[in-house]
Amino acid sequence: MLQQIFNDTIKQDVKPFLSKRGFAKKGLNFYKTTENLIYMFNFQKSSGNSADNVMFYVNCGIYAAELARIQSREILAAPQESECHFRARIGEIAETVPDRFSITPDTNMDDLRKTLLSGLEEVIHFYDTMTSARSLVDYYTSGPFLHLGEESFHLLLQSNDAAAATHYLKALQEKYGTEKRWTIFENKYEAIFNKYGVEFDKL
Structure with missing residues (x-):
């Protein structure tokens, strides 16, 4: 039940919101590729989830092919968050947003969606200031x-x-x-x- 609410939130709220801003979905990752950088969001489900509490983190990453070349690493088209050169949890960039979201039977999903989408918006504004390696x-x-x-x-x-x-x-x-x-x-x-x-x- 709660797992389905999480899936629906990604599909019905997050995906359309990020698609409008140039991000393409791949699993629980969303990517936006420009000439110099790849921007990404990763939705990471907590390992401690249960039937009455589904927790997830939003990880933010920026990947630079130029820095990958300096590292003598293969250039990736769809890097994992752990392979990005800039990495942060959403709450480190959007300070009014929690690092971890929790869906329980009592969660007000309208509030959660509003907070989540406003945090993504804030991170995208930050991404706009990061234009190169x-x-x-x-x-x-x-x-x-x-x-x-x-x-x-x-x-x-x-x-x-x-x-x-x-x-x-x-x-x-x-x-x-x-x-x-x-x-x-x-x-x-x-x-x-x-x-x-x-x-x-x-x-």
Whole structure:
């Protein structure tokens, strides 16, 4: 019963909503492919579901062929969420939306649909600001985050933006430099800088 409500929500609400915005359905994934990037939503059912409680997560992902090439990986036409270069739960982007939705016999489905669709809309607006592999790199370097660190340095140095690469390195050093694991990252990053002939300042 509740499982059917979930299926109907995907089919009757989510699919038409995302189709209008250029997304095509494949299983519980929805994809929108542009020249530079693939945007996706993944509806992940919780492993703890029961007859009276169906829970699901909405995962958001952006895949960049340019970053896949830097990683020497096969270029994918329909990547899984785990293969995307940008990954987040819907609640990390649309802060008024929960990370996990729950359908129980008491759930007001009109409220759930409204919240879910408004969250998807908000994520699509965010996706509109991410237009290239460089957008993804800028997002993670502004953190600064270690995620995509090696790929980010390759992309920045390939495009002769040594200033941005150095700025990112300094920010990472300040944030993570006192951690024991930092030397592992530092050695990897130094090798990348050396590859492009750019001076590398160690801590």
